[in-house]
Amino acid sequence: MHDVAAAASVSAKTVSRVFNDDPHVAPATRERILRAMKELNYVPNTLAQTFRSGRAPVVGVAVPDIADPFFSAIARGVEEVAVENNIAVSVTSLGDEPSREQPVIESLLRFQLTGLIVAPTSNDQSYLERWSGSTPMVFVDRAPTRFAGDCFVEDDRGGAHTATTHLIRHGHTRIGFIGDTLSIPTTHNRLEGYKAALDDAGIPYRPELVTFGARSAAGAIASLEFLLAAGPTALFSSDARCSMNVIPGMQEVHSADLALVGFGDFPMANALRPATTVIDQNPSNLGRLAMNRILDRIASPAKKFRRRTVLPVNLVERASCLVSWEAGTAGAAGVAATVGVAGTAGTAGNLPSELRPAV
Amino acid sequence: MHDVAAAASVSAKTVSRVFNDDPHVAPATRERILRAMKELNYVPNTLAQTFRSGRAPVVGVAVPDIADPFFSAIARGVEEVAVENNIAVSVTSLGDEPSREQPVIESLLRFQLTGLIVAPTSNDQSYLERWSGSTPMVFVDRAPTRFAGDCFVEDDRGGAHTATTHLIRHGHTRIGFIGDTLSIPTTHNRLEGYKAALDDAGIPYRPELVTFGARSAAGAIASLEFLLAAGPTALFSSDARCSMNVIPGMQEVHSADLALVGFGDFPMANALRPATTVIDQNPSNLGRLAMNRILDRIASPAKKFRRRTVLPVNLVERASCLVSWEAGTAGAAGVAATVGVAGTAGTAGNLPSELRPAV
DNA sequence: ATGAAAGCGCTAACAC
DNA sequence: GTGTTAGCGCTTTCAT
Numbered sequence: 001m002h003d004v005a006a007a008a009s010v011s012a013k014t015v016s017r018v019f020n021d022d023p024h025v026a027p028a029t030r031e032r033i034l035r036a037m038k039e040l041n042y043v044p045n046t047l048a049q050t051f052r053s054g055r056a057p058v059v060g061v062a063v064p065d066i067a068d069p070f071f072s073a074i075a076r077g078v079e080e081v082a083v084e085n086n087i088a089v090s091v092t093s094l095g096d097e098p099s100r101e102q103p104v105i106e107s108l109l110r111f112q113l114t115g116l117i118v119a120p121t122s123n124d125q126s127y128l129e130r131w132s133g134s135t136p137m138v139f140v141d142r143a144p145t146r147f148a149g150d151c152f153v154e155d156d157r158g159g160a161h162t163a164t165t166h167l168i169r170h171g172h173t174r175i176g177f178i179g180d181t182l183s184i185p186t187t188h189n190r191l192e193g194y195k196a197a198l199d200d201a202g203i204p205y206r207p208e209l210v211t212f213g214a215r216s217a218a219g220a221i222a223s224l225e226f227l228l229a230a231g232p233t234a235l236f237s238s239d240a241r242c243s244m245n246v247i248p249g250m251q252e253v254h255s256a257d258l259a260l261v262g263f264g265d266f267p268m269a270n271a272l273r274p275a276t277t278v279i280d281q282n283p284s285n286l287g288r289l290a291m292n293r294i295l296d297r298i299a300s301p302a303k304k305f306r307r308r309t310v311l312p313v314n315l316v317e318r319a320s321c322l323v324s325w326e327a328g329t330a331g332a333a334g335v336a337a338t339v340g341v342a343g344t345a346g347t348a349g350n351l352p353s354e355l356r357p358a359v
Numbered sequence: 360m361h362d363v364a365a366a367a368s369v370s371a372k373t374v375s376r377v378f379n380d381d382p383h384v385a386p387a388t389r390e391r392i393l394r395a396m397k398e399l400n401y402v403p404n405t406l407a408q409t410f411r412s413g414r415a416p417v418v419g420v421a422v423p424d425i426a427d428p429f430f431s432a433i434a435r436g437v438e439e440v441a442v443e444n445n446i447a448v449s450v451t452s453l454g455d456e457p458s459r460e461q462p463v464i465e466s467l468l469r470f471q472l473t474g475l476i477v478a479p480t481s482n483d484q485s486y487l488e489r490w491s492g493s494t495p496m497v498f499v500d501r502a503p504t505r506f507a508g509d510c511f512v513e514d515d516r517g518g519a520h521t522a523t524t525h526l527i528r529h530g531h532t533r534i535g536f537i538g539d540t541l542s543i544p545t546t547h548n549r550l551e552g553y554k555a556a557l558d559d560a561g562i563p564y565r566p567e568l569v570t571f572g573a574r575s576a577a578g579a580i581a582s583l584e585f586l587l588a589a590g591p592t593a594l595f596s597s598d599a600r601c602s603m604n605v606i607p608g609m610q611e612v613h614s615a616d617l618a619l620v621g622f623g624d625f626p627m628a629n630a631l632r633p634a635t636t637v638i639d640q641n642p643s644n645l646g647r648l649a650m651n652r653i654l655d656r657i658a659s660p661a662k663k664f665r666r667r668t669v670l671p672v673n674l675v676e677r678a679s680c681l682v683s684w685e686a687g688t689a690g691a692a693g694v695a696a697t698v699g700v701a702g703t704a705g706t707a708g709n710l711p712s713e714l715r716p717a718v
Numbered sequence: 719a720t721g722a723a724a725g726c727g728c729t730a731a732c733a734c
Numbered sequence: 735g736t737g738t739t740a741g742c743g744c745t746t747t748c749a750t
Contacts, residue, residue: 001743011721016745024719041489046469048743051410052726058449066450067435067643069428069626076426079452088467090417090449091425093438108447110405130400248630267428268627271607284426360727370737375729383735407727411742721750726743733738 001044007036019044059294060108061091061287062101062118069267070240070283071119074140077287078117085295087114096215098122098183109135115294117287120144123183136297138290141283142185143308150297152289152309156186156263159279159313160193161200163236163261166277168201170321172234172259176227177210178220178246179238187212190238190263206230214238220245224253232258234321240264243276260320263313275318286311360403366395378403418653419467419475420450420646421460428626429599429642430478433499436646437476444654446473455574457481457542468494474653476646479503482542495656497649500642501544502667509656511648511668515545515622518638518672519552520559522595522620525636527560529680531593531618534562535586536569537579537605538597546571549597549622565589573597579604583612591617593680599623602635619679622672634677645670 005012010029017025018033025033036042050056061078063071079089092108094101101122108116115136125147128137132149139151167175177194179187191210198205208230213219214237224246227235235250235258237243243262250256261277262269269276289309296305364371369388376384377392384392395401409415420437422430438448451467453460460481467475474495484506487496491508498510526534536553538546550569557564567589572578573596583605586594594609594617596602602621609615620636621628628635648668655664 012743013722013745014720016743017720020745026719029719043465043469045471045743047410047413047415047471049745051406051728051742052744052746054406054726056406065435066425066438067428067431069426069431072426072428072431075450076424076452079425079450083451083463086466088449088451088470090447091434091438092442092447093435104442106402107445110402111447112404112406244626247627251630266626267603268606268625268631271610271631272627273632371727372729372738373736375727376736379729385735388735404727408729410726410744411728411730413742719750722748724745724747726745728742730741731739734736 001042004033004036004040004042007040008033054112056111056113057086058088058090058111058113059291060105060111060113060116060118061089062094062105062108062116062120063091064094064096064119064121066091066093068241070141070264070281073283074117074119074287074290077284077289078291079287080284081288081291081295094119094121096121102127106131114298115291117290117294121184123185125149136294138293140286140290145185148307150290150293150305150307152286152293152311153186154281154286154311154313156189157193157196159263159315160190160236160238161197162193162313162315163263163279164194164197165201166315166317166321167234167236167259167261168197168203170234170259171324173203174206174209174230174232174234176230176232176235176258177238178214178223178227178235178242179210179212180215180242181212186263187238194236214242214245214249217245217248220249221253224249224255228253228255233324234259234261236260237262240266240278243269243278247272247276257323259323261315262320265316270318272320274320274323277318277321278316279313280316281313282311360401363392363395363399363401366399367392413471415470415472416445417447417449417470417472418650419470419472420448420477421453421464421467421475422450422478423453423455423480425450425452427600429500429623429640432642433476433478433646433649436643436648437650438646439643440647440650440654453478453480455480461486465490473657474650476649476653477503480543482544484508495653497652499645499649504544507666509649509652509664509666509668511645511652511670513545513640513645513670513672515548516552516555518622518640518674519549519595519597520556521552521672521674522622522638523553523556524560525674525676525680526593526595526618526620527556527562529593529618530683532562533565533568533589533591533593535589535591535594535617536597537573537582537586537594537601538569538571539574539601540571545622546597553595573601573604573608576604576607579608580612583608583614587612587614592683593618593620595619596621599625599637602628602637606631606635616682618682620674621679624675629677631679633679633682636677636680637675638672639675640672641670 001012001015005015061075075091082089098121109131113135117138119141123145125144128147137149139149143151143153182188195205211223211226214223237246244266263279265278265280360371360374364374377389420434434450441448457480468490472494476497478500482504484503487506496508498508502510502512541547554564570582570585573582596605603625622638624637624639
């Protein structure tokens with residue numbers, strides 16, 4: 001910058017004024033400086049500007065796994081709003097180990113970020129208390145525990161209730177619940193919704209129809225084998241990651257003739273046969289809302305905002321909920337039997353969620 | 360920091376020494392300072408450290424779309440290596456508009472990043488010349504044009520040749536090529552491989568069997584309708600995003616009885632019926648290699664590295680390549696006809712790529 | 719419309 | 735083992 005100032009025979013401050021679009025610069029001077037900047041190949045150092053201002057024009061996004069389509073869609077939504085405001089997005093995968101959450105997030109917070117958006121993996125965010133004054137934080141998908149932070153979550157309980165009720169209406173009474181772990185709030189709430197739906201229908205709750213650990217392909221198979229002993233005719237999968245593990249698992253253990261509704265859309269759900277009926281979530285909207293809240297908090301520090309926003313979800317009926325245990329024989333042939341229905345159904349081509357490949 | 364120094368009655372420098380793990384601090388002093396840091400709730404300001412050092416402990420990742428599973432897997436790979444080195448990862452989606460590439464990347468570069476990893480969307484990276492001295496840059500998936508940068512790409516030509524040859528061996532002679540756009544090098548190279556395979560088999564190249572624009576669901580359908588006029592019996596899809604659009608499209612236009620091989624694995628490819636045969640790419644490995652190269656470049660500025668690394672790809676045979684146009688009738692029934700084969704084939708459960716939901 | 723000086727929070731380089 | 739000085743590149747404040 002000094003070189004530019006020298007070349008244009010002005011002071012450093014005037015150079016600064018030029019690339020800050022300060023109107024108080026004579027057109028001639030501005031010209032001269034711009035020319036010098038070109039010639040000297042000068043670009044302002046964002047780091048120094050940032051340091052001076054005390055805030056990095058960056059929002060952090062911390063999610064369990066950025067490679068999970070659900071979370072990458074959230075990141076995409078955050079990004080859409082961030083770019084419009086000249087803010088960069090730094091993403092971090094927290095992984096499956098809850099104890100990693102705190103150190104990872106605190107190291108992010110040390111960057112003096114413009115804001116932080118997190119889908120937590122642990123069940124205690126009280127360590128964020130000391131940071132709450134300095135960096136606006138917003139939670140997505142999962143509400144914080146022992147910490148009062150803004151959050152945007154989905155209607156987990158209601159969605160699970162809808163899904164379960166849908167299966168009940170199709171005549172199912174032995175409906176399995178397959179989830180990740182109760183320690184994440186979404187799974188907890190969805191189990192509540194599942195229970196409530198059973199209760200509302202007068203169907204007794206049976207613990208042997210509830211299982212966890214479908215976070216991995218192997219876990220999904222173990223879960224299925226456990227469930228199968230209880231003779232379910234339908235399954236409710238508690239999240240998209242589970243669904244993506246459970247569906248191949250069902251094919252593998254020859255239980256593809258169970259009806260299925262999953263919470264959360266996922267890539268190719270509508271191309272499977274039968275196409276998977278899901279509760280649609282709109283994750284990129286979640287990201288956009290979170291990013292907008294960060295901006296609002298900064299713009300209006302005194303204003304009160306609703307801490308917790310619960311977004312509605314809706315059932316996307318495709319075909320997997322129509323599969324009937326009684327109609328087919330066990331094994332893969334059961335899938336074939338239902339293909340005609342699914343393949344020709346008008347709903348099969350539904351593309352409701354933003355999880356589809358490209359728009 | 361000054362407050363801490365005062366509270367512990369030492370100088371600022373000594374405080375700095377403590378949180379930098381400098382051994383030249385008396386244990387008693389260190390104790391005293393640590394206590395003061397706790398009490399005053401002090402955390403070192405990363406921004407200032409960063410500014411002082413002149414480099415942000417951040418690598419940029421710029422890809423067409425972070426929500427695309429292929430690119431989010433690359434980002435995940437970068438992240439894995441980055442965290443081990445206390446480096447944050449900032450991701451940016453370049454979008455589908457090539458002209459956005461330069462401004463977006465240059466604004467990233469102004470951050471004095473530790474390094475930048477790019478999958479470019481434009482076909483001219485000459486603007487990076489002026490930055491090449493200051494920030495190590497590595498290209499992934501797509502080699503740079505008019506710019507000499509490190510790159511890690513896949514054997515596009517070879518993989519496409521393998522895929523096409525595989526279809527030819529299954530008796531196909533009218534094989535359609537369906538891609539995004541020739542302006543990205545991968546599609547260009549894959550078309551070359553496709554042509555070469557036809558040539559090697561003595562099959563004449565027919566332009567009416569080649570189409571582009573399958574970047575969107577609508578584009579895929581248009582592509583399919585165009586292709587269908589030429590009466591193909593099989594399809595080669597040039598990338599995962601195309602495959603994810605083409606497969607639902609095939610169902611929609613009742614062309615599901617075409618054999619298919621796709622370049623690039625994608626979520627649920629192995630759960631579809633027929634399961635999709637693909638050329639497997641290992642995107643997260645691409646990310647890890649790129650991040651390691653950045654670190655290597657920094658550690659050994661003088662050392663020579665191979666500019667261009669071409670990674671081998673391999674065919675993952677599932678079932679979609681076995682579909683035979685002659686065997687089924689047109690429409691969804693064609694799918695049903697092949698389900699038995701696919702569903703019971705030993706290869707159906709293959710999980711080769713890192714694109715599967717969770718590991 | 720332009721410039722001079724001071725300083726953001728931290729850390730090399732050098733005392734002591 | 736600990737302190738002092740100076741400065742990273744920019745911008746704010748206050749003159750001129």
